[in-house]
Amino acid sequence: xxxxxxxxxxxxxxxxxxxxxxxxxxxxxxxxxxxxxxxxxxxxxxxxxxxxxxxxxxxxxxxxxxxxxxxxxxxxxxxxxxxxxxxxxxxxxxxxxxxxxxxxxxxxxxxxxxxxxxxxxxxxxxxxxxxxxxxxxxxxxxxxxxxxxxxxxxxxxxxxxxxxxxxxxxxxxxxxxxxxxxxxxxxxxxxxxxxxxxxxxxxxxxxxxxxxxxxxxxxxxxxxxxxxxxxxxxxxxxxxxx
Amino acid sequence: xxxxxxxxxxxxxxxxxxxxxxxxxxxxxxxxxxxxxxxxxxxxxxxxxxxxxxxxxxxxxxxxxxxxxxxxxxxxxxxxxxxxxxxxxxxxxxxxxxxxxxxxxxxxxxxxxxxxxxxxxxxxxxxxxxxxxxxxxxxxxxxxxxxxxxxxxxxxxxxxxxxxxxxxxxxxxxxxxxxxxxxxxxxxxxxxxxxxxxxxxxxxxxxxxxxxx
Numbered sequence: 001x002x003x004x005x006x007x008x009x010x011x012x013x014x015x016x017x018x019x020x021x022x023x024x025x026x027x028x029x030x031x032x033x034x035x036x037x038x039x040x041x042x043x044x045x046x047x048x049x050x051x052x053x054x055x056x057x058x059x060x061x062x063x064x065x066x067x068x069x070x071x072x073x074x075x076x077x078x079x080x081x082x083x084x085x086x087x088x089x090x091x092x093x094x095x096x097x098x099x100x101x102x103x104x105x106x107x108x109x110x111x112x113x114x115x116x117x118x119x120x121x122x123x124x125x126x127x128x129x130x131x132x133x134x135x136x137x138x139x140x141x142x143x144x145x146x147x148x149x150x151x152x153x154x155x156x157x158x159x160x161x162x163x164x165x166x167x168x169x170x171x172x173x174x175x176x177x178x179x180x181x182x183x184x185x186x187x188x189x190x191x192x193x194x195x196x197x198x199x200x201x202x203x204x205x206x207x208x209x210x211x212x213x214x215x216x217x218x219x220x221x222x223x224x225x226x227x228x229x230x231x232x233x234x235x236x237x238x239x240x241x242x
Numbered sequence: 243x244x245x246x247x248x249x250x251x252x253x254x255x256x257x258x259x260x261x262x263x264x265x266x267x268x269x270x271x272x273x274x275x276x277x278x279x280x281x282x283x284x285x286x287x288x289x290x291x292x293x294x295x296x297x298x299x300x301x302x303x304x305x306x307x308x309x310x311x312x313x314x315x316x317x318x319x320x321x322x323x324x325x326x327x328x329x330x331x332x333x334x335x336x337x338x339x340x341x342x343x344x345x346x347x348x349x350x351x352x353x354x355x356x357x358x359x360x361x362x363x364x365x366x367x368x369x370x371x372x373x374x375x376x377x378x379x380x381x382x383x384x385x386x387x388x389x390x391x392x393x394x395x396x397x398x399x400x401x402x403x404x405x406x407x408x409x410x411x412x413x414x415x416x417x418x419x420x421x422x423x424x425x426x427x428x429x430x431x432x433x434x435x436x437x438x439x440x441x442x443x444x445x446x447x448x449x450x451x452x453x454x455x
Contacts, residue, residue, distance in 0.1 A: 077363035
């Protein structure tokens with residue numbers, strides 16, 4: 001479903017992604033971890049072409065992502081993304097945040113988009129907030145709206161770019177709960193996260209990155225018990241002993 | 243002052259109406275031109291950006307009097323009246339300021355907003371229309387209001403080029419009556435009749451925008 005082959009990316013003279021090879025199957029949940037500045041977010045943002053790659057091949061949903069003729073808007077409607085800072089539209093009510101793209105991109109009639117939007121809001125546990133503006137919600141609630149907004153497009157893949165990093169600790173749980181239930185339903189998910197407990201529990205596979213490279217890929221259970229690479233061991237021990 | 247109004251009211255009124263007319267036309271013209279220039283300045287095509295920036299920097303850094311002189315004397319072969327030359331000059335001059343206010347408003351919207359919109363499959367123009375511009379307009383209204391007020395006041399430049407505006411007739415009435423102080427005071431009152439309602443309208447609009455989320 002997602003395939004990186006010898007992908008490289010440079011920002012000027014800075015080599016952000018180095019020879020990335022990564023294949024993600026339908027229904028797989030992959031958590032990308034690593035120190036800050038290791039290229040995790042850049043890797044994620046290449047998947048829906050928020051970032052351009054410099055060389056190599058990237059295939060997503062059967063599209064060559066960096067083909068000049070890629071129908072970008074059509075391609076992107078099958079990929080949901082949740083950002084660290086939510087990026088909800090502050091001038092629109094919660095329900096309008098969710099229905100905008102289904103109406104304007106998928107062409108759904110307004111009442112149908114609204115019906116679906118409300119169903120997704122119920123699913124993330126904040127049906128009663130449909131008619132308020134994002135600023136009236138807590139961070140955790142805003143992030144759940146952002147997830148509902150992504151799901152409302154009925155995507156094949158959901159991307160999560162550090163979805164809990166901007167949240168107060170007591171709100172992280174409610175967002176992870178929603179993501180956990182998505183994973184259990186078989187959604188294909190790529191998650192950049194620092195939540196090791198969550199990664200261990202939910203991920204089918206852990207991808208560990210450092211300095212722009214994928215250093216280790218392993219089944220979650222194996223990775224956390226016995227990382228093969230020295231850099232991964234150092235990274236994990238720092239997290240555990242701080 | 244009352245007697246001035248009785249004796250020369252027709253010329254005051256004519257000047258007032260002409261100033262109003264030129265202000266409205268220049269306002270519409272400079273808003274349209276300014277919006278186009280603002281979009282050029284943030285375009286992804288370098289040539290468009292370059293043209294937009296060159297325009298704004300050039301026009302903002304020369305006097306308005308000179309801009310109008312170019313159209314009146316410099317392009318005399320066009321045979322523009324003082325009224326037309328003044329109107330065009332005023333439009334071109336004000337558009338540079340409006341372009342900058344609109345550009346600043348658009349650029350003050352966090353990049354994450356357009357990213358989120360584009361990621362959901364909206365086109366660039368849809369993202370602009372539904373996400374960026376509705377947020378930018380709230381930020382842009384106060385500086386835009388200021389530019390509109392400046393435009394009305396700057397229209398007095400027409401008086402220099404026989405533009406038949408309020409200032410022009412004020413000068414005329416003054417040379418007929420030599421009642422200098424009162425003549426110009428009354429001219430000021432007529433300008434205030436234009437600017438104060440404009441100022442209130444802008445503030446009311448600001449409040450309404452602030453309420454809607």
